[in-house]
Amino acid sequence: MKESLGAKTLAFPTPAWIVGTYDEDGKPNVMTAAWGGICCSKPPCVYVSLRQATYTYGNIVRRKAYTVSIASEANVKETDYFGVVSGRDVDKLSAAGLTPVKSDLVDAPYVKEFPLVLECRLIRMLGVGLHTLFVGEIMDVKVDPSILDEKHVPDIEKLRPIIYSPGKQVYHGVGKYLGQAFSMGKKLAG
């Protein structure tokens, strides 16, 4: 028998992505977002959902661009830090000892030290209650060669991204390999 927990944002897994933008003065800013995901294959698009109160919100609206930098679990402290202070008050990247790199495709910076980066051009905004979805077309994916497998595809076991749990508000790493998609279920198809 299932138990009711009420209307809450309890879904798993969620990411802990770093959204990179420039402010009005051209200062690079980053913030952590767990409300994000892929939302279209063609063209390839992601979204991040942000509150209007965030510094990043205005930055994206003005520049029509953002990046998503995905940290490895080694940088979980920095990832958390980017979610607890505001870019209005601090230069977060400097404070964390990390390096902004200007994207050559969109008007936004990414985090040099993080192994996978999506460069996004804002194509849609959708307000839903407290949050606004910023849908970005992925113009390019840039990676550190060290996270690629022998077929030149990102390997999650090398990337080691951070998984965020709403509710308990904790971070976990990636665990054991479970199987190949679009394959292991075929046995059930008979």
Add this chain to the structure above:
Amino acid sequence: MKESLGAKTLAFPTPAWIVGTYDEDGKPNVMTAAWGGICCSKPPCVYVSLRQATYTYGNIVRRKAYTVSIASEANVKETDYFGVVSGRDVDKLSAAGLTPVKSDLVDAPYVKEFPLVLECRLIRMLGVGLHTLFVGEIMDVKVDPSILDEKHVPDIEKLRPIIYSPGKQVYHGVGKYLGQAFSMGKKLAG
């Protein structure tokens, strides 16, 4: 030096969620979706992005409702199966030996055997290229008591949700605890 992989849907982690709907005849259907996430805190909302070609697409449009059932890694084969066949051709839940339960809040079924369920009322649709985002307000979260911690909050280490990797198209489980959010980064804030 980062390497360019082109414009692709390579983001990590993504979920492997089971979207539950009723078809025109009231037959329960489920499909697997990796393009999904939380998109608003207030009201609590999720989205799933689906191609118009899916059987689920028409079901959601007609019934204005869907559920998200989150499987444990023990059900990874069933999760994959729900993504490789169409509800037009098969009763997937029967074929997988799983049980549909009618939500008491929205006009959609969920998977009884899966430990966490979101019951969603469709509140927005946003077309983006090949996919449409179905934004659902979470009316309730229902869980098996076995996945709750001592504070009555879902524990990802007990839920053991599946993580999907685009690109390599593989599934992984959840790994080791990395730390407490909104806390471990504060040291960097000085």
